[in-house]
Amino acid sequence: MIIENHPFQVNQKGHLEIGGLDTTLLAEKYGTPLYVYDVSIIRENARAFTGTFKDLGVKGRVAYASKAFSSIAMLQVMKQEGLCLDVVSEGELFTALKSGFPEERIHMHGNNKSYHEIFMAIEHNIGCIVIDNFYEIELISAILEKQQKEIDVLMRVTPGIESKTHQYIMTGNEDSKFGFNLQNGQAEKAFNILHNHKSIRFKGLHCHIGSQIFETDRFELATDVLFKELSEWRKKYDYTPDVLNLGGGFGIRYTKEDEPIPYQNYVEALVQTVEEHVSEQGISMPEIWIEPGRSIVGNSGITLYTIGAMKEIPGIRTYISVDGGMTDNLRPALYGAKYEAVIANKAVDPVTEKVSVAGKCCESGDMLIWDLPVPNVENSDILAVFSTGAYGYSMANHYNRFPKAAVVFVENGSDKLVVQRESYQDMVKNDLSYE
Numbered sequence: 001m002i003i004e005n006h007p008f009q010v011n012q013k014g015h016l017e018i019g020g021l022d023t024t025l026l027a028e029k030y031g032t033p034l035y036v037y038d039v040s041i042i043r044e045n046a047r048a049f050t051g052t053f054k055d056l057g058v059k060g061r062v063a064y065a066s067k068a069f070s071s072i073a074m075l076q077v078m079k080q081e082g083l084c085l086d087v088v089s090e091g092e093l094f095t096a097l098k099s100g101f102p103e104e105r106i107h108m109h110g111n112n113k114s115y116h117e118i119f120m121a122i123e124h125n126i127g128c129i130v131i132d133n134f135y136e137i138e139l140i141s142a143i144l145e146k147q148q149k150e151i152d153v154l155m156r157v158t159p160g161i162e163s164k165t166h167q168y169i170m171t172g173n174e175d176s177k178f179g180f181n182l183q184n185g186q187a188e189k190a191f192n193i194l195h196n197h198k199s200i201r202f203k204g205l206h207c208h209i210g211s212q213i214f215e216t217d218r219f220e221l222a223t224d225v226l227f228k229e230l231s232e233w234r235k236k237y238d239y240t241p242d243v244l245n246l247g248g249g250f251g252i253r254y255t256k257e258d259e260p261i262p263y264q265n266y267v268e269a270l271v272q273t274v275e276e277h278v279s280e281q282g283i284s285m286p287e288i289w290i291e292p293g294r295s296i297v298g299n300s301g302i303t304l305y306t307i308g309a310m311k312e313i314p315g316i317r318t319y320i321s322v323d324g325g326m327t328d329n330l331r332p333a334l335y336g337a338k339y340e341a342v343i344a345n346k347a348v349d350p351v352t353e354k355v356s357v358a359g360k361c362c363e364s365g366d367m368l369i370w371d372l373p374v375p376n377v378e379n380s381d382i383l384a385v386f387s388t389g390a391y392g393y394s395m396a397n398h399y400n401r402f403p404k405a406a407v408v409f410v411e412n413g414s415d416k417l418v419v420q421r422e423s424y425q426d427m428v429k430n431d432l433s434y435e
């Protein structure tokens with residue numbers, strides 16, 4: 001039997017399966033909370049993007065936004081799929097290098113890159129730095145001079161477009177901490193510095209309008225805004241871009257209210273919009289780069305929890321508490337994000353009640369799901385929350401000194417531990433005594 005809205009099945013015992021394996025056995029083997037990824041879904045998602053560029057015969061790059069989930073094993077899967085990689089910090093870059101990711105396929109982002117981060121990126125000859133601000137231009141110039149090198153860069157611009165998503169994850173609006181503003185002339189000023197720079201190879205523009213976006217129209221609108229500016233720069237400076245990076249942000253299904261469109265549609269819409277502008281302006285087609293994070297890993301991951309305490313407040317609600325919460329999934333507390341879940345060991349049992357799933361942190365706001373329909377729930381049942389593959393582990397934290405959970409990859413019926421569960425010893429390893 002197939003689970004509604006999610007790419008998983010139920011086995012003959014009535015247990016939820018992932019990648020051909022019984023989730024209750026995975027929970028028993030590795031403990032809970034446990035993040036489990038079906039790697040075949042990750043590959044399928046990645047190929048939906050790369051395959052569309054191939055089918056359209058358009059030169060493109062798909063850079064996995066590793067902020068969605070960065071670990072050595074995950075980046076090795078991205079490498080195997082031939083993707084490029086977006087990193088936003090020295091830590092993400094370090095992980096990429098440790099995973100053996102080809103340096104020339106790494107792109108570096110960040111709205112406040114440190115001297116150190118830029119130094120490391122240039123030292124490792126990464127493929128591209130996406131410049132965000134004037135201070136960064138100064139830092140890069142000084143480091144290139146010191147290392148006697150050149151580097152490819154893109155310039156991040158904010159097109160002044162509000163995407164239809166949560167306010168915290170909009171990035172392309174005018175009032176944004178990211179990038180150079182197109183409206184007030186900052187972008188043109190930066191362009192003049194970059195275009196004429198002796199050791200910066202200015203390849204083009206970058207724009208990312210936000211995350212968890214379901215329509216193609218805002219992406220098309222943002223592309224229109226870029227071409228309006230580019231048309232000016234062509235007339236004034238005889239400049240045409242080699243590359244346009246149109247960001248990530250493609251939406252996935254968390255609950256039945258979400259209606260994601262096929263990933264192919266985003267690539268097709270972006271390519272078509274760029275082609276129209278290119279032919280109108282009579283210039284050559286730039287390479288189109290995109291940076292999906294959530295859409296590559298989000299629906300491939302689930303989190304398994306063990307249900308513990310339950311509290312019924314007659315006439316109000318029943319709380320069931322799990323052995324994780326906002327420490328392994330901050331999204332409900334931070335964005336009011338919604339999730340769906342099943343009792344993994346009773347995946348086909350008839351629904352009898354609604355319960356609300358609480359985490360075990362000392363915060364009333366530590367609620368994972370409100371009003372979840374479930375069969376008769378008992379202590380020690382296993383709860384499986386869907387679509388936790390993106391921004392789960394990567395935003396995990398140590399509140400209340402809960403150790404970070406383990407991560408397991410499954411593919412073709414076999415399982416492999418890829419991130420160990422943290423120990424209490426790990427938790428205190430940087431603490432020093434004051435006695």
Ligand SMILES: Cc1ncc(COP(=O)(O)O)c(C=O)c1O
Nearest residue numbers: 065208211248249291292293294
């Ligand atoms: C610059 C940039 N690129 C790519 C992404 C990836 O976004 P998503 O995970 O929604 O695809 C983000 C996050 O919003 C981002 O800020």
Ligand SMILES: N[C@@H](CCCC[NH3+])C(=O)O
Nearest residue numbers: 067169211212331390391
């Ligand atoms: N962390 C966010 C997305 C941030 C995107 C990065 N700019 C989320 O969970 O939805």
